[in-house]
Amino acid sequence: xxxxxxxxxxxxxxxxxxxxxxxxxxxxxxxxxxxxxxxxxxxxxxxxxxxxxxxxxxxxxxxxxxxxxxxxxxxxxxxxxxxxxxxxxxxxxxxxxxxxxxxxxxxxxxxxxxxxxxxxxxxxxxxxxxxxxxxxxxxxxxxxxxxxxxxxxxxxxxxxxxxxxxxxxxxxxxxxxxxxxxxxxxxxxxxxxxxxxxxxxxxxxxxxxxxxxxxxxxxxxxxxxxxxxxxxxxxxxxxxxxxxxxxxxxxxxxxxxxxxxxxxxxxxxxxxxxxxxxxxxxxxxxxxxxxxxxxxxxxxxxxxxxxxxxxxxxxxxxxxxxxxxxxxxxxxxxxxxxxxxxxxxxxxxxxxxxxxxxxxxxxxxxxxxxxxxxxxxxxxxxxxxxxxxxxxxxxxxxxxxxxxxxxxxxxxxxxxxxxxxxxxxxxxxxxxxxxxxxxxxxxxxxxxxxxxxxxxxxxxxxxxxxxxxxxxxxxxxxxxxxxxxxxxxxxxxxxxxxxxxxxxxxxxxxxxxxxxxxxxxxxxxxxxxxxxxxxxx
Ligand code: FAD
Numbered sequence: 001x002x003x004x005x006x007x008x009x010x011x012x013x014x015x016x017x018x019x020x021x022x023x024x025x026x027x028x029x030x031x032x033x034x035x036x037x038x039x040x041x042x043x044x045x046x047x048x049x050x051x052x053x054x055x056x057x058x059x060x061x062x063x064x065x066x067x068x069x070x071x072x073x074x075x076x077x078x079x080x081x082x083x084x085x086x087x088x089x090x091x092x093x094x095x096x097x098x099x100x101x102x103x104x105x106x107x108x109x110x111x112x113x114x115x116x117x118x119x120x121x122x123x124x125x126x127x128x129x130x131x132x133x134x135x136x137x138x139x140x141x142x143x144x145x146x147x148x149x150x151x152x153x154x155x156x157x158x159x160x161x162x163x164x165x166x167x168x169x170x171x172x173x174x175x176x177x178x179x180x181x182x183x184x185x186x187x188x189x190x191x192x193x194x195x196x197x198x199x200x201x202x203x204x205x206x207x208x209x210x211x212x213x214x215x216x217x218x219x220x221x222x223x224x225x226x227x228x229x230x231x232x233x234x235x236x237x238x239x240x241x242x243x244x245x246x247x248x249x250x251x252x253x254x255x256x257x258x259x260x261x262x263x264x265x266x267x268x269x270x271x272x273x274x275x276x277x278x279x280x281x282x283x284x285x286x287x288x289x290x291x292x293x294x295x296x297x298x299x300x301x302x303x304x305x306x307x308x309x310x311x312x313x314x315x316x317x318x319x320x321x322x323x324x325x326x327x328x329x330x331x332x333x334x335x336x337x338x339x340x341x342x343x344x345x346x347x348x349x350x351x352x353x354x355x356x357x358x359x360x361x362x363x364x365x366x367x368x369x370x371x372x373x374x375x376x377x378x379x380x381x382x383x384x385x386x387x388x389x390x391x392x393x394x395x396x397x398x399x400x401x402x403x404x405x406x407x408x409x410x411x412x413x414x415x416x417x418x419x420x421x422x423x424x425x426x427x428x429x430x431x432x433x434x435x436x437x438x439x440x441x442x443x444x445x446x447x448x449x450x451x452x453x454x455x456x457x458x459x460x461x462x463x464x465x466x467x468x469x470x471x472x473x474x475x476x477x478x479x480x481x482x483x484x485x486x487x488x489x490x491x492x493x494x495x496x497x498x499x500x501x502x503x504x505x506x507x508x509x510x511x512x513x514x515x516x517x518x519x520x521x522x523x524x525x526x527x528x529x530x531x532x533x534x535x536x537x
Contacts, residue, residue: 105159107504128156385482424469
């Protein structure tokens with residue numbers, strides 16, 4: 001098959017335009033074109049009055065080889081790469097050891113699925129509950145302020161991204177096309193087909209819940225085992241080799257191949273592995289606030305007269321500003337047509353994040369506006385970043401009224417440094433609720449200074465971004481893990497603990513659903529090869 005890229009057509013093109021473009025680009029007749037499908041569809045909205053759709057197409061003709069050699073110098077015409085997933089190993093008929101996967105977020109989910117598909121019958125240990133029970137606990141916290149520290153936005157089946165916008169794009173390099181494997185598994189589990197071809201796929205919360213259940217069923221059918229309310233509280237390490245784990249209820253499990261995919265919020269587990277001598281180091285992350293605007297204003301700013309177009313959907317944005325004080329501020333985890341959510345997993349702390357449904361049809365758009373910080377801002381060893389986060393989250397809890405409401409302020413008042421009595425036209429979506437206050441007290445001065453410079457700068461790129469009534473809610477502290485569980489580049493094992501495979505966001509090797517899932521596949525492959533003693537180095 002042949003891949004044609006960068007085919008640009010107007011937003012309102014008719015159905016025959018794609019076929020006509022192929023025929024004219026390759027100078028072939030309709031009879032020579034056997035079939036085609038859209039591999040990717042994106043858009044270029046730089047000219048709002050002339051938005052173009054940009055296609056990548058996979059086509060089959062009666063003369064593929066001849067065309068590939070005729071267009072060998074043409075950047076837009078290439079052979080379609082192999083998109084099939086090829087397992088790297090197969091478990092022996094009699095297994096002598098079952099691998100363990102700690103954590104059942106996107107990373108642990110894909111690691112377990114791929115291990116199960118290769119025949120290794122993994123045992124998954126997840127501290128939280130199965131996804132339906134977890135949904136009740138999470139919504140219970142948002143509605144009634146009753147926090148379950150083991151079952152919430154961060155912990156439980158599906159991991160941190162279950163109550164999210166379900167954005168599935170990532171900027172990680174992916175030469176082996178693992179992202180295709182992830183998308184194919186998601187579609188097989190019930191995700192909409194369009195995630196295979198739109199340039200910025202998303203799923204939304206409720207579809208994610210059902211998908212996670214189907215993927216769990218597949219792992220079990222293949223001989224895997226998934227244990228909920230199974231928190232790993234200790235690790236057994238002998239002469240630098242992992243040999244097993246102890247669960248919170250005292251049960252011990254043994255394996256010399258253990259993936260640790262615990263996400264960025266398992267602070268107690270980070271402490272435990274540090275105390276056991278597993279090598280970890282502090283790493284940079286970001287802190288800031290969530291900002292809310294009306295989605296219709298963002299649509300208008302991004303798409304002009306084409307706002308509301310069905311193909312374009314609810315508009316998003318991605319913004320960066322480098323400040324005079326040397327800090328970078330950027331928008332993060334933008335959720336079109338969504339809500340700001342309470343994302344703490346610890347008592348008496350307030351943390352924000354965002355989510356939306358597949359339809360993205362809530363009134364407000366939200367995103368985090370965050371400032372990059374690094375270990376020099378929180379000196380004191382590998383765990384100092386966690387203490388830094390905790391301090392900000394505890395302070396936000398107090399600023400919000402010590403009842404899980406979040407501190408908030410309009411953008412106008414924040415930029416002027418005033419405290420105001422009333423919100424403006426933007427209704428806050430955060431549940432349980434907000435308390436208007438002076439957010440300048442919520443973050444270190446250098447962050448406030450950077451945000452006060454960046455928000456007006458963003459207004460030049462997305463008109464209305466610095467709108468007087470836009471609402472800031474704080475604090476956004478869990479943008480990524482504050483530590484790295486450093487691993488060997490080749491074997492993917494911890495650099496000082498053999499058989500322990502640090503993976504996903506919590507280990508510092510992913511920053512989102514897709515990159516975490518891809519990392520899960522990589523880890524599964526390394527574990528399988530090691531178990532088969534075929535490690536390639
Ligand atoms: P996690 O998903 O965090 O999973 C880790 C799992 O390990 C958890 O289920 C936890 O309970 C379990 N665990 C922790 N400690 C232990 C232990 N000791 N024993 C047993 N189990 C343990 N990313 C996107 O790409 N798109 C989005 O739209 C998006 N929206 C988000 C919205 C919200 C509200 C949040 C919180 C995050 C969002 N993210 C989004 C980020 C994304 O969810 C994470 O990057 C991703 O989930 C990381 O995957 P992971 O598997 O590495 O870790």
